Amino acid sequence: xxxxxxxxxxxxxxxxxxxxxxxxxxxxxxxxxxxxxxxxxxxxxxxxxxxxxxxxxxxxxxxxxxxxxxxxxxxxxxxxxxxxxxxxxxxxxxxxx
Amino acid sequence: xxxxxxxxxxxxxxxxxxxxxxxxxxxxxxxxxxxxxxxxxxxxxxxxxxxxxxxxxxxxxxxxxxxxxxxxxxxxxxxxxxxxxxxxxxxxxxxxxxxxxxxxxxxxxxxxxxxxxxxxxxxxxxxxxxxxx
Numbered sequence: 634x635x636x637x638x639x640x641x642x643x644x645x646x647x648x649x650x651x652x653x654x655x656x657x658x659x660x661x662x663x664x665x666x667x668x669x670x671x672x673x674x675x676x677x678x679x680x681x682x683x684x685x686x687x688x689x690x691x692x693x694x695x696x697x698x699x700x701x702x703x704x705x706x707x708x709x710x711x712x713x714x715x716x717x718x719x720x721x722x723x724x725x726x727x728x729x730x
Numbered sequence: 731x732x733x734x735x736x737x738x739x740x741x742x743x744x745x746x747x748x749x750x751x752x753x754x755x756x757x758x759x760x761x762x763x764x765x766x767x768x769x770x771x772x773x774x775x776x777x778x779x780x781x782x783x784x785x786x787x788x789x790x791x792x793x794x795x796x797x798x799x800x801x802x803x804x805x806x807x808x809x810x811x812x813x814x815x816x817x818x819x820x821x822x823x824x825x826x827x828x829x830x831x832x833x834x835x836x837x838x839x840x841x842x843x844x845x846x847x848x849x850x851x852x853x854x855x856x857x858x859x860x861x862x863x
Contacts, residue, residue, distance in 0.1 A: 667841055667842070670838055675835030711792060
């Protein structure tokens with residue numbers, strides 16, 4: 634019933650997703666396939682890291698903050714947020730005494 | 731959570747599965763406005779071939795401060811499907827439905843060990859917040 638209500642593009646997409654999932658499962662179940670996927674993922678991640686390094690160098694040379702700088706700021710803010718939370722708890726505890 | 735960690739740690743091949751992986755991991759359940767509005771995050775650290783330490787994080791942003799080797803992030807409904815065994819976590823990571831920060835290559839290479847977690851999850855009853863009355 635629900636199949637009939639779907640449009641042709643949705644049905645094609647759904648069928649394609651099902652086939653891709655089956656293919657991915659078959660590849661992952663085979664140790665050689667798993668190794669090939671792992672190597673491809675590793676190469677892609679290495680490429681992304683290289684690209685980010687180059688981007689960072691270019692941005693720093695232009696006097697602009699890089700992704701690493703933003704990450705460091707986010708980390709500092711998270712630390713500050715946690716310290717405020719801890720202090721609030723401490724103050725609440727003191728008040729209750 | 732404690733029961734799942736204990737079940738995982740009882741598995742005799744766990745040390746093989748964890749060998750060579752990063753020291754710690756955070757899993758983030760993204761907020762779902764209707765089903766799971768608070769969201770959740772958990773962090774765990776491995777040492778000596780077992781999960782040595784874990785804790786539920788009070789705030790998702792604590793993940794930023796901890797800076798774990800891996801951050802695995804997905805919406806609530808997707809986590810639910812993974813926990814129910816209806817979605818393969820490795821395939822979901824490769825397709826980008828589950829976002830993984832860290833060495834995904836190392837995790838894919840250990841995909842054959844995912845039964846350790848599956849078995850541990852099966853041994854523990856899981857209540858989902860959107861099903862609890």
